Amino acid sequence: MRQAGRYLPEYRRVRERAEDFLRFCYTPDLAVEVTLQPWRRYGMDGVILFSDILVVPDALGQAVRFAEGQGPVLEPVRSVGDISRLSLDRLCGHLAPVFETIRRLSREISGDAALIGFAGAPWTLAVYMVEGHGGTDCGRARTWAYNAPVEFQGLIDLLVDATTTYLIEQVKNGVEVVQIFDSWAGVLGESQFRQWVIAPTTEIVGRFRAACPGVPVIGFPRGAGVLYKDYVEQTGVDGVSVDSTVPVQWAREALQGICTVQGNLDNQALVAGGQALDRETARILGTLAGGPFIFNLGHGILPETPPEHVARLAELVRGWAGR
Ligand code: 1CP
Numbered sequence: 001m002r003q004a005g006r007y008l009p010e011y012r013r014v015r016e017r018a019e020d021f022l023r024f025c026y027t028p029d030l031a032v033e034v035t036l037q038p039w040r041r042y043g044m045d046g047v048i049l050f051s052d053i054l055v056v057p058d059a060l061g062q063a064v065r066f067a068e069g070q071g072p073v074l075e076p077v078r079s080v081g082d083i084s085r086l087s088l089d090r091l092c093g094h095l096a097p098v099f100e101t102i103r104r105l106s107r108e109i110s111g112d113a114a115l116i117g118f119a120g121a122p123w124t125l126a127v128y129m130v131e132g133h134g135g136t137d138c139g140r141a142r143t144w145a146y147n148a149p150v151e152f153q154g155l156i157d158l159l160v161d162a163t164t165t166y167l168i169e170q171v172k173n174g175v176e177v178v179q180i181f182d183s184w185a186g187v188l189g190e191s192q193f194r195q196w197v198i199a200p201t202t203e204i205v206g207r208f209r210a211a212c213p214g215v216p217v218i219g220f221p222r223g224a225g226v227l228y229k230d231y232v233e234q235t236g237v238d239g240v241s242v243d244s245t246v247p248v249q250w251a252r253e254a255l256q257g258i259c260t261v262q263g264n265l266d267n268q269a270l271v272a273g274g275q276a277l278d279r280e281t282a283r284i285l286g287t288l289a290g291g292p293f294i295f296n297l298g299h300g301i302l303p304e305t306p307p308e309h310v311a312r313l314a315e316l317v318r319g320w321a322g323r
Helices: 008-019 020-027 028-042 055-060 080-084 096-109 120-132 139-147 150-173 190-211 225-235 248-255 269-273 274-288 306-320
Strands: 046-050 066-067 072-073 114-120 176-182 219-221 240-241 259-264 291-295
Touching: 008 028, 020 055, 020 066, 028 046, 028 190, 028 306, 055 120, 055 150, 072 120, 080 150, 080 219, 096 150, 096 190, 114 120, 114 150, 120 139, 120 150, 120 176, 120 190, 139 150, 139 190, 150 176, 150 190, 176 269, 190 219, 190 225, 219 225, 219 259, 225 240, 225 248, 248 259, 248 274, 259 269, 259 274, 269 274, 269 306, 274 291, 274 306
Parallel strands: 046 114, 114 176, 176 219, 219 240, 240 259, 259 291
Antiparallel strands: 066 072
16 A cells, blocks of 8 residues: 555655656656556565546546645535536546556566556545545535535545546556555444445446456455444455554454455554564464455555665565464
């Protein structure tokens, strides 16, 4: 998860060459390069496409920019009129550079690692689209969803269509696994979680599976707590990424019998390194490595992470012999 990024000096050097972050995502030469950087260093088994979830609102016609040191800033969508100005028509044309990046990566990697594509889930995309930036309690999006569920459903439906089309197109161009990031799933109460996380994701997985049979789908409803189980059973994902707050023993008992589990090292343990890193890694592997499992962090890698701690982690995981 977020393998590339600000913790690698070689990433920062490439980043300086791009005018702005979105342009960076749409420049295949640069996107291919930074996708491959962590793989060259550590030889992970999976390589995640360098892009961002917010290319979809951008492709739908919403104004999106990444302000330096501040994260994403979007011209907010807050009415039916705002939704009606978005359009699916230019989605694939606008995202053509991302597909070009995928084709080149697929040639470079050629079976030596799994090429992972991704998209944001409708709820998480809607949060950014409605709030206009990150770092909120998602209050505006949640209030809109309560006060005018039919209007909000219109936005979600558009995002279901966009996400499904985008993921299928990624596979046509060479990705071998897809991940759906629902980073803000955990702010919702139970009924809202069912309506805005489980239902749209179920629709996407169903349509995706019909178009791309055999291509695994990993879901990441961050912060879903005990609802992770219903999420897996109802959406039909092949794998689920669990955040660091999920007890590994629970993940083993409740989830590993129904899907592959991915996770869930605390990204702060990777910053800390030393004994904490060794201990936490062994605890996760000791509990989960006996079943279907993908070792990963519980959330994106932090910019202050020392690259040598990542090297240590790769060594620990690869050397694990089921002790
Ligand atoms: O160089 C920089 O300053 C940009 C930092 C950065 C990077 C490296 C952003 C801005 N996006 C990315 C790439 C990215 N984002 C990838 C590519 C894979 C990789 O780098 O290894 C992926 C899979 C994402 C997904 C993403 N973007 C998510 C879902 C996963 C998660 O972390 O929860 C989300 C929520 C975003 C939005 C986003 N993009 C960037 C930032 C800083 C944010 C978060 C904004 C916030 O605080 O809410």
